[in-house]
Amino acid sequence: MPRVSEARARKKAAAAVASRKRPAQALVELALLLPVLLIMLLGMIDLGRGLVFGVSVQQGAREAARIGAAAALDTTVTDAVVLQRFIAASAPALVGCGPTLDSAQQCGGGTWTFSIKLTPPAGSPSYSSIAAARASASQGIAGWRLEVTSRGSVSLLGGFQTGAAGLTLGQISVQGDAVMVVL
Structure with a gap:
């Protein structure tokens, strides 16, 4: 019977040694997966940033078209306004x-071009x-179609300076467009 207890003791000792090795294995797995998870997180943040830009530029286009729709009644409404x-x-x-x-300008973390188009x-x-x-227009511009557009591109991973190293970051294209009839 003493041999059975020796065998059990050896198994317990082997299990203790094996359990000591597992925390290091988990650390190695974490080290392998952490960069992948961080890249996925940054990608989701960039996607969210692109969506925020898209929604806000579309909202701006709608607001600008509303102001421009009053151009026939209000002579103070100009392109600049x-x-x-x-x-x-x-x-x-x-x-x-x-x-x-109609000229590209660097602002808001990207390159933007604004345009206004009026069609009778x-x-x-x-x-x-x-x-x-x-x-x-000899009879005024009431009833004309007004289209306000903004096209731009926003850098991925905004805030990272890579130009000095000769690297370039990808761009997200964003557009806001609204059409209204001038009253």
Whole structure:
């Protein structure tokens, strides 16, 4: 019978040694999986950031189109007023942007281009500013179609400076577009 107890003692000793090795195994597994999990987390954060930019720019386009829809009744509504409303309503996406038409500008963590397009009920010609549409319309611009658009691209992983190392980050394309009839 003493041999059975020796065998049990050896098994217990072997189990104790094996249980001491398992915490190190868990640490190695964590070290292998942690970078993958962190990359997935950063990807989700970037996706959320892109969605925030998209929603805020779309909201800004709607607000700008609402202001622009009053252009036939209110002569103080100009391209600058419409674009300023666009920028203000698109916070935080377009922070630092200026009310300039059809030229790319660096602001809000990306490159943005704003455009306004007015089209008469007949369908042509189209005008790229409220002032040009007013000047060409002998009977006013009531009933015209106003489209306000912003196109931009936002860097992935915003805040990381990689240009010095010669690296570039991917871009998320974002667009806000709204159409209304001028009253």
